[in-house]
Amino acid sequence: MKAIYLTGFMGAGKTTVGKRLGEVLQLPVIDTDAYIEQQVGKTIADIFAEEGEGVFRxxxxxxxxxxxxxxxxxxxxxxxxxQEENRRFMSNHGIVIYLHCELHELFRRLADDATRPLLMENKQSQMKQLFEQRLPWYRQAHITIDTTNRTVDDIVETIVSLLKSSRF
Ligand SMILES: Nc1ncnc2c1ncn2[C@@H]1O[C@H](COP(=O)(O)OP(=O)(O)O)[C@@H](O)[C@H]1O
Ligand SMILES: O=C(O)C1=C[C@@H](OP(=O)(O)O)[C@@H](O)[C@H](O)C1
Ligand SMILES: [Mg+2]
Incomplete structure (x- = not known):
């Protein structure tokens, strides 16, 4: 099976859903943020603070x-x-699944979060702008799932059945 790429805004549940999906499908799971943190030896927050967003990208x-x-x-x-290059790479090499979530629920999920530099540095109105700017790119995915009012297990179940019944 081709790689499964989970995309979506901060708080959409990519990391959480991906872990569970890997267990159910018995596939290894790699989180790009965790991988970068391990390779660089710094947290994402420290990379942003010390090296800047451009280097992180x-x-x-x-x-x-x-x-x-x-x-x-x-x-x-x-x-x-x-980055257009990343969108093309994921689309060509794997199955891209966009986990959508409404902004009010994203803010609720991330209310106590202190690990995401963009969330710490920006006001809610700026996060809304970022969300809207990225939406058309997220929408280019092969599969879109609205996670707003759904549990992680429910989302995983939906992904598994979509993968089974689709041409992927
Ligand atoms: N479907 C969901 N319903 C409620 N809370 C969720 C859901 N998915 C994730 N969360 C919570 O939202 C927060 C962000 O999840 P995370 O997996 O880190 O998102 P992402 O990797 O997309 O930024 C975590 O506290 C997680 O437990
Ligand atoms: O949206 C972004 O630009 C970012 C999202 C974060 O990952 P999550 O989407 O897993 O929170 C992390 O890569 C970094 O803080 C930047
Ligand atoms: Mg994550």
């Missing part, structure tokens, strides 16, 4: 290309879709 691009493209679930960072 370069790490993200490099990592995406060197990860396996078969028999794997890859959970991406919310900004992976910013």
């Amino acid at each position: 370069a790490y993200e691009r490099e990592v995406l290309k060197k990860l396996p493209t078969e028999h794997i679930v890859i959970t991406t960072g919310g900004g992976i879709v910013i």
Whole structure:
């Protein structure tokens, strides 16, 4: 099976859903953020603070290309879709699943979060702008799932049945 790439805005549940999906499908799971943190030896917040977002985006691009493209679930960072090159790579090499979530629910889920630099630095109105700017890129996915009022297990079940019944 081709790689499964989970995309979506911060808080959509990519990391959480991906872990469970990997268990159910018995596939290894790699989270690009966790992978970068391990390779660089710094948290995402420290990379942003010390090296800047541009350097983080370069790490993200490099990592995406060197990860396996078969028999794997890859959970991406919310900004992976910013770079056209990344969108094309994921689309050509795997099955891209966009986890959609309404903004009010994203804010609710991330209310106590202190690990995401963009969330810490920006007001809600700026996050809304970022969300709207990225929506058309997220929508280019092969599959879209609205996660707003759904549990992780329910979302995983939907993904598994869509994968079974589709041409993927
Ligand atoms: N379907 C869901 N319903 C409610 N809370 C969720 C759901 N999916 C994820 N969460 C919670 O939202 C937060 C962000 O999830 P995470 O998997 O880190 O998102 P992402 O990787 O997309 O940024 C976590 O606290 C997680 O437990
Ligand atoms: O949306 C973004 O630009 C980012 C999302 C984060 O990942 P999650 O989507 O897993 O929160 C992480 O990659 C970084 O903080 C930047
Ligand atoms: Mg994540």
